[in-house]
Amino acid sequence: MGHCHREFLRFASVLAFAAVSLAPAALLAQTSTAKTDQWIHVRVESKDNKGEVVRVNVPIEMAEKVLPAINKDGLHNGKVRIDSAHMEDVDVRALLDAIRTSKDGEYVTVQSNENDVRVAKSGGYLYIHVTDRSGEKHSDAKASTAKGTPAKEEKVEIKVPMKVVDALFSAGKDELDVLAALRALAATGDIELVTVKDSENTVRVWIDSKNVAD
Amino acid sequence: MLMIAKVALGLGATLALATAYTFHEGVIRVDVDESRQGGSHVHLWFPATTVSAGLRLAPKHYLSHAAEQARPYLPVLREVAKELQKYPNAEFVDVTDSRDHVHIAMVNGKLHVDAVSDSEDVHIVIPAETLGDVAARLEDAAPGI
Numbered sequence: 001m002g003h004c005h006r007e008f009l010r011f012a013s014v015l016a017f018a019a020v021s022l023a024p025a026a027l028l029a030q031t032s033t034a035k036t037d038q039w040i041h042v043r044v045e046s047k048d049n050k051g052e053v054v055r056v057n058v059p060i061e062m063a064e065k066v067l068p069a070i071n072k073d074g075l076h077n078g079k080v081r082i083d084s085a086h087m088e089d090v091d092v093r094a095l096l097d098a099i100r101t102s103k104d105g106e107y108v109t110v111q112s113n114e115n116d117v118r119v120a121k122s123g124g125y126l127y128i129h130v131t132d133r134s135g136e137k138h139s140d141a142k143a144s145t146a147k148g149t150p151a152k153e154e155k156v157e158i159k160v161p162m163k164v165v166d167a168l169f170s171a172g173k174d175e176l177d178v179l180a181a182l183r184a185l186a187a188t189g190d191i192e193l194v195t196v197k198d199s200e201n202t203v204r205v206w207i208d209s210k211n212v213a214d
Numbered sequence: 215m216l217m218i219a220k221v222a223l224g225l226g227a228t229l230a231l232a233t234a235y236t237f238h239e240g241v242i243r244v245d246v247d248e249s250r251q252g253g254s255h256v257h258l259w260f261p262a263t264t265v266s267a268g269l270r271l272a273p274k275h276y277l278s279h280a281a282e283q284a285r286p287y288l289p290v291l292r293e294v295a296k297e298l299q300k301y302p303n304a305e306f307v308d309v310t311d312s313r314d315h316v317h318i319a320m321v322n323g324k325l326h327v328d329a330v331s332d333s334e335d336v337h338i339v340i341p342a343e344t345l346g347d348v349a350a351r352l353e354d355a356a357p358g359i
Binding site: 051052053055056057058061062065066069070071211212 | 289293298301304307312313
């Protein structure tokens, strides 16, 4: 056995030892990467005769990569241009800034026969709950002619981490930074973002680490 | 006799290698069935490698023209193809109603697009790797993207 052969064997044994030692670390790294894969799910269920069900599942990482590649209409480099004229002279940025710097609490509570609105901030989340009963009255009127009409109440529940709101408005004036918001969302754990329920449809938007909808 | 055996072995090995190379990217499948009377039925199965090879061999001016047409969508196609490869088994879109069903998913590294309705059934299977190849070839043909 020559000197070269011995050197080669020594080198191979060092390599094998390194591979065996590093394998668990590599496996662990792989597991942790897989664990942080967050998916955004959208589910729309229609209760009409057609019984339409829409399920969309998108990995946030994929959305982060693909979004900057879309440059069409108002969307450029992951930012959406918003027309300030449509904001009806409301300075949303100042409004959100005021909410962000304020303490946790209920900011808006409206209770009327037709609507309940609640806007609150708690534990780093912004909550917007709206119950619209304006359709209920019409259905009540019809109910006198057709019994059994379901109550037309619409409920909207939105829960957004303040970090995501901050990221969304982090771009320049008249722009929404959707890409930054996605990145902030990816850092958030499992969360139910939007729930809309009315007599005809149910809409859910949520984030978790599963690659299929419920 | 020995010579014939050697030639046969050589041919067999070449054939096996050629087959392995041809199918290494997988198979592209296109099935279209129209249920109306006299409707068309298209069933295509071909190795995905033929698409990549075809794009390499296609005359440059044809490819440039195609790339120019697809230019706005190429960056999206490139990114989607790249990202799809990270999710070999996943369901992306599922739309169902009483008449139609649309399903887009990755199954074993292949993008499956299924659209089933009363009037026609469409099933397309394409390896994500091939999508990436197509995007890369078209981008090469349309510099400046």
